[in-house]
Amino acid sequence: MRRHKRWPLRPLASALARSRFCSSAAAAGAFPLKHVTRSNFEMTLNDLRSHVKAADFVAIDLEMTGVTSAPWRDSLEFDRYDVRYLKVKDSAEKFAVVQFGVCPFRWDSRTQSFVSHPHNFFVFPRQELTFDPPAHEFLCQTTSMDFLAKYQFDFNACIHEGISYLSRRQEEEASKRYDEESVDSVVETEDLKLVRLADLLFSERMKKRFNEWRSALLHGSSESPGISSGSTESAETVFYHMRPALSLQGFTSHQLRVIKLVLRKHFGDLVYIHTNDKSSCSKDFVVYTDSESDKENLMKEAKDERKRVAERKIQSAIGFRQVIDLLSSEKKLIVGHNCFLDIAHVYSKFVGPLPSTAEKFVASIHDHFPYIVDTKILLNVNPMLHQRMKKSSTSLSSAFSLLCPQIELSSRSSDSILQQRVKIDVEVDNVRCSNWNAGGKHEAGYDAFMTGCIFAQACSHLGFDFKHHSESENLAQNEKLDKYINRLYLSWTRGDIIDLRTSNSNAENWRVSNSKYENIVLIWNFPQKLKAREIKECICKALGSTSVTSVYHLDNTAVFVLFKNSELVSNFLKLKQQLESDDGPVRILHPLSKILKGGNTGAADYDAYKEICSSHISKILFADQAETVGVKSRTRPNPKGETSLETERRENMVAVTDKASDLIDAFLANRVDVKVARTN
Amino acid sequence: MQRRFLSSVSVSAGGSKTLNNGRWSVKQVKKSNFKSTLDEIRTSIDSSDFVALSLQNTGSYAAAWHRISAIDTPQMSYLKAKYAAERYQILQFALCPFSLRGSKLTVHPYNFHLFPRDELKLGMPSYSFSCQASRLTAMAREGFDFNACIYEGISYLSREQESASKFLSGNPILAEPVAAPSSPSTVADTVFVGRIRSRVKNWRQSCLDSSSKTGDDDLVSSLRKLVLGSEQYGSRLCLTIDVCSERQVQLILEMLTEFADDVVPLLIASKSGGTQAVRAVFMSSKEDMDRFKRELQDLENEENRRLRGFREVVDLISSSQKPVVSQNYLSDFTSIHAKFLGPLPSNVDDFSSSLSSAFPNVVDLSQFMKEISPLSNISNLPAAMSSLNRFFAPVDVEVANQGCPIKLDESHQMHGQNAVMISQLFAKLSTIQKSDYQSSVQPSEDSYALASDQHASDENVQVWSKNSRRVSSENLVFIWGLAKKMTASTLKNVLQKSHNVFAQEFDVKLLDRSCAVVVFWQPSSSETFLSAVNNEDQLLGGSLRVMVAEGLRAAGYETYKRACRLGFWEADLADSLDKTLESSDTDLDSDTKPSEISWTSELAINFDEL
Incomplete structure (x- = not known):
């Protein structure tokens, strides 16, 4: 089946480079990529199994519907590692994965080259199960959608034909629910009372019909014992599990309930059976049983069948997760590029809800993916590779063109430098190909392929000799890679690296950062148009000219103020409260009044920032977010955002400021632990 | 190619709803032909008496209890609609200016494909939006072309965004x-x-x-x-x-x-x-x-026009002052207000007044329908149409859009049929209602009255069904935290045995899988019950005590109201109510007076069968 997108103005070049649903490399020059939708998923999965089993490593890449649910949810200068984790968590929970690239790489000693099998899966969180799970909703960031559209992402293929999935947690819940349902169906009818005249008439009619049918069965009447009337409802005689049965059709669910009641009351040997077959089309039968034990057997058979059908349904709803389970069970080395967000998505979509802290996440991810390597880490942390990158950007495409020019240009020239590069072939549907035009950027399958190529090339620069590489040797356990495996960039801009190998605290900062979080105050809802410099001036006037180290905008409505020490933080917060409760002239003349003007200005310490980030609400402006979260969670009464002059409340607030400083102490103590962990 | 793709989809979906496929030719408007169509639209609106519209959104409600139900006062219904309007995105805006002369209905159907494009990179018209997976799947089944929508959708800015962007567009x-x-x-x-x-x-x-x-x-x-x-x-x-x-x-x-x-x-x-x-x-x-x-000035106008995009059409409808007919007043107009006018106000009265300044005459078709045929369900337009067949009200539809015959290779032509159906239904209803009118239906005072009284600020919901009874919101109690899943009738049985307050008549309705509402017909029973549940000492034993020990909780209508007002839109109503009780926020609510709602026993049964 060959389908093309309807985008008539698509530039010719990219039209050549990408051919949709082109299952072989037949189209001249196009990069061979296996596109997988639900129509060819089962078939492809079988092939993929063997490719993954044989692979030395598997590269992955994801395309999502968005990255940040609000501008301030982006990675910022003053994000501590735990805050950063919360931001990644928020992103993975809110946005959907629409494309999943999987590309297994295997060293072929015969041709002295790597063989890669790039797969491009279209994924869509379609609801395959009929019961009512929490409504599947996801967020789309308009700029990300525009970005996908720019690279001609096929939204129709994704939504019409994307492969659905269930996470492990969802699977458990689904089977639990089916169990509950089967119990329910037994109890259900007890409390139905026949009150309406129509019901009474109907039940009498049915009673008569069943009687006729039963006696016709027993006395071997030659007349066809089916029941049918002029209306839409009909019942014909069939066999159900080797027993004579009436198949009921066209009855409403209420009528069926009445039938059930009639059967229980008046017919000891007729049993009502409700089945669901594969196509989720339900059928109802009235089955004749010749003894009490036969009846029990029948009930058991019917129950088993229901269970089997339910299990089959759940099994098929698991869908794309089978690929994830495959990668996980094979314990292959997973290669990604700047892939912490990708891994978080994989966890939240295919394992279960993301843990609340980075530590718990680290402890849990190891069970599913024991070996992950991030090519971005490799290129930045290894001095030799870093130098080779010649200070150019380590973005996926630029790293690819720098490290693997022979693949990008697909040149098989005799150039001696290019000869030294690792040879990589592409195999799709058993057609091997080593010649294609570059293209398909931001197609998850192609991005995964690029990532794998970078990794292979980087390994060769690190001194791997694939030629003498034995089949049994596991790449993931190689000591040359040891330093880089299971380390991911938590925040690339800040250089925070998370170490997945240890389960204790693990924020490592390879580029030393001097931000002292306990010295930070967050201010929001100050008068608009007030610039960072003016805020700094105001505070310096109030607390001393050297009190503020720097002021940094979160967005237009909020700033971080970095004080020289934590004492100044509590001084500032106390001063703010005093001024707010003061009605006198001091309030107007005080240098801080410029910031407090309007009466809505809020201020809080760094822990409040973390709390605000952990909320699942996402307002576009930070000030709105702070107000919404602040109003709603009174579990930790806060000294911020309140302008009320009630005395009790004020006392309350002062007490809280002290509490905040306790928290800082606690944090400091915690920090010591972190340091110890690092030195170990 | 595209056609093959779409048809194969509808086949695989097993006979999708292709009821109206190609019934009327609807002009499809995208980014490329938007500018050139504008003048035509202006003429169409000017020459018509009414404007029918129908929206295609990326979602409607995130959880069962977010749906507007019989127990909601206008303010609550508004809050629910507001929550949805702010989250979801309009992907298609079908517009059908029409006039009715005798039995002849002249329609000018258009269907606009919309997509918010953040052209200034300022989070406008929207930074992000929510999609309901099931809704997108359903749209796909009907042959919706998402590529066309995202690649070629027309962008827009709301009135407020436009004035805010004036400074930001970079032009002096x-x-x-x-x-x-x-x-x-x-x-x-x-x-x-x-x-x-x-x-x-x-x-x-x-x-x-x-x-x-x-x-x-x-x-x-x-x-x-x-x-x-x-x-x-x-x-x-x-x-x-x-x-x-x-x-x-x-x-x-x-x-x-x-x-x-x-x-x-x-x-x-x-x-x-x-x-x-x-x-x-x-x-x-x-x-x-x-x-x-x-x-x-010209430069600024040109720039504004470009940024305004589709809103130009909304402004045209608004300035024409023609009565606007929609299938679902609240959800359609909260969406329109949020996307094209400005942020939604926090209460329904402000919303009504803000909306009426832009659209003074709005006809809610579902309300109109209930007047003529109280038992019909408006949510399915073809069904609603056929339910009116018992009245003799012939309507001849004439499509007056020029130069857009149905091309066979454009199957997406079928989008936007709903607006035509709405105008047709409206025509039928008006003919039935005004059968004494001889020649023509002009926008008359009568149809205005329809529009204005439907969201009157008194807290009464109109009663349409014979089976419904009015009940004060004070008599409603929400209960959740049941040990196991129950149907409404089992729950009723269990409650009957639990406390003597249930000796009198009461009703139970499940709101979602986590929470049920109990209606007491005796005025003070609700208080008795609430205090019984909330003070364990007073419980004399019996099964209610066991239920409370197992986690049963109860709260009055005020808590439910507060949950909506504070925006605790959790997936389960039980979680929202728990959170509301936890929050100490008791800021004064303007409408603390008890409100009346209509309790339909029919509704209660229907809900169980869902």
């Missing part, structure tokens, strides 16, 4: 004339103004010089420009004065009024929203100044 704007000197100036101000004044004076002098004598050396003139900081703005000379506060802007503008004869001040905005600089432009003559101002 004409400064508003200064009314009066603002505040007493300080020494620093005086020094600043003096400095700038002399700079402007010098520059202006040089402008005057250069315009008088032309024999100046190129080198000299460029040197002079360099020294004076003079630049070119288009063909005119200008001077850019950097500022670092709005106060300085004010001062400079005040000072520049001295030169108002031949200098026009422009404001240059910075990315963060403030003013970055003031640009003084030198005018060679009075005519030149008029021309310059006109040019600037």
Whole structure:
């Protein structure tokens, strides 16, 4: 089946480079990529199994519907590692994965080259199960959608034909629910009372019909014992599990309930059976049983069948997760590029809800993916590779063109430098190909392929000799890679690296950062148009000219103020409260009044920032977010955002400021632990 | 290609709803043909008496209890609709201006494909939006073309966004004339103004010089420009004065009024929203100044028009003052308000007044339908249509859009049929209602009345069904935390045995899988029950005590109201109510008075069967 997108103005070049649903490399020059939708998923999965089993490593890449649910949810200068984790968590929970690239790489000693099998899966969180799970909703960031559209992402293929999935947690819940349902169906009818005249008439009619049918069965009447009337409802005689049965059709669910009641009351040997077959089309039968034990057997058979059908349904709803389970069970080395967000998505979509802290996440991810390597880490942390990158950007495409020019240009020239590069072939549907035009950027399958190529090339620069590489040797356990495996960039801009190998605290900062979080105050809802410099001036006037180290905008409505020490933080917060409760002239003349003007200005310490980030609400402006979260969670009464002059409340607030400083102490103590962990 | 794709989908979906496929030719409007179609739309609206519209959104409600139900007061219904309107995105806006003469219905159907494009990278028209997976799947089944929508959808800005973006688009704007000197100036101000004044004076002098004598050396003139900081703005000379506060802007503008004869001040905005600089432009003559101002105005209009995008159409409907007919007043107009007018206000009265300033005449078709045929369900248009067949009300539809015959290879032509159906249904209903009207149905006072009274601010919900009973919201109690899943009738049985307050008549309805509402028909029973559940000491034993021990909780209607007001839109109502009880927030609510709602026993049963 060959389908093309309807985008008539698509530039010719990219039209050549990408051919949709082109299952072989037949189209001249196009990069061979296996596109997988639900129509060819089962078939492809079988092939993929063997490719993954044989692979030395598997590269992955994801395309999502968005990255940040609000501008301030982006990675910022003053994000501590735990805050950063919360931001990644928020992103993975809110946005959907629409494309999943999987590309297994295997060293072929015969041709002295790597063989890669790039797969491009279209994924869509379609609801395959009929019961009512929490409504599947996801967020789309308009700029990300525009970005996908720019690279001609096929939204129709994704939504019409994307492969659905269930996470492990969802699977458990689904089977639990089916169990509950089967119990329910037994109890259900007890409390139905026949009150309406129509019901009474109907039940009498049915009673008569069943009687006729039963006696016709027993006395071997030659007349066809089916029941049918002029209306839409009909019942014909069939066999159900080797027993004579009436198949009921066209009855409403209420009528069926009445039938059930009639059967229980008046017919000891007729049993009502409700089945669901594969196509989720339900059928109802009235089955004749010749003894009490036969009846029990029948009930058991019917129950088993229901269970089997339910299990089959759940099994098929698991869908794309089978690929994830495959990668996980094979314990292959997973290669990604700047892939912490990708891994978080994989966890939240295919394992279960993301843990609340980075530590718990680290402890849990190891069970599913024991070996992950991030090519971005490799290129930045290894001095030799870093130098080779010649200070150019380590973005996926630029790293690819720098490290693997022979693949990008697909040149098989005799150039001696290019000869030294690792040879990589592409195999799709058993057609091997080593010649294609570059293209398909931001197609998850192609991005995964690029990532794998970078990794292979980087390994060769690190001194791997694939030629003498034995089949049994596991790449993931190689000591040359040891330093880089299971380390991911938590925040690339800040250089925070998370170490997945240890389960204790693990924020490592390879580029030393001097931000002292306990010295930070967050201010929001100050008068608009007030610039960072003016805020700094105001505070310096109030607390001393050297009190503020720097002021940094979160967005237009909020700033971080970095004080020289934590004492100044509590001084500032106390001063703010005093001024707010003061009605006198001091309030107007005080240098801080410029910031407090309007009466809505809020201020809080760094822990409040973390709390605000952990909320699942996402307002576009930070000030709105702070107000919404602040109003709603009174579990930790806060000294911020309140302008009320009630005395009790004020006392309350002062007490809280002290509490905040306790928290800082606690944090400091915690920090010591972190340091110890690092030195170990 | 596309057709094959779509048809294969509808086949695989097993006979999808292709009821109206190609029944009427609806003009499909996308980015490419939007500009050229605008005039046609304007004529269509002007020549019609009514405008029917129908929206295709990316979702409707996130959880069962977010749906508007019988127990909601207008304010609650509004809050629910507001929550949905703010989250979901409109992907298609079907518009059908129509007029009715006798039995002849003349329609001009259009279907607009919309997609929010953040062209200024400022999070406008929207930073992000939510999608309901099941809704998108259903749309796909009907053959929706998502590529066309996302690649070629028309963007827009709301009225408020447009005025906010004025500063941000980067184009210089004409400064508003200064009314009066603002505040007493300080020494620093005086020094600043003096400095700038002399700079402007010098520059202006040089402008005057250069315009008088032309024999100046190129080198000299460029040197002079360099020294004076003079630049070119288009063909005119200008001077850019950097500022670092709005106060300085004010001062400079005040000072520049001295030169108002031949200098026009422009404001240059910075990315963060403030003013970055003031640009003084030198005018060679009075005519030149008029021309310059006109040019600037045209530029601004053009830019605004581009940013406004689809909202132009909404403005056309609004300014035409034609009655607007929609299938679902609340959900359609909260969406329209949120996307094209401005942020939704927090209460329903403000919403009604804000909306009526833009759309004074709105006809809610479902309300109209209930008047004629109380038992019909409006949510399925073809079914609603056929339910009216028992009335003799022939309506001939004539499509008056010119030049857009159905092309066989464009199967997406079928989108936007709903708006035509709505106009048809409206025509039928009007014919039935006004069968005494002989010739024509003009927008009359009657149809206005329909529009205005449906959201009257009193807390009464109209009763349409014979089976419904009015009940004060005080008599409703929400219960959750049941040990196991139950149907409404089992729950009723269990409750009956649990406490003597249930000896009297009461009703139970499940709101979602986590929570049920109990209706007491005796005024004080609800209080008795609530205090029984909330004070364990008073419980004399019995099964209610066991239930409370197992986690049963109960709360009055006020808690439910507060949950909606505070925006605790959890997936399970039980979680929302728990959170509401936890939050100590008790800020005063304007509508604390008990409200009446209609309790339909039919509804209660229907709900169980779902």
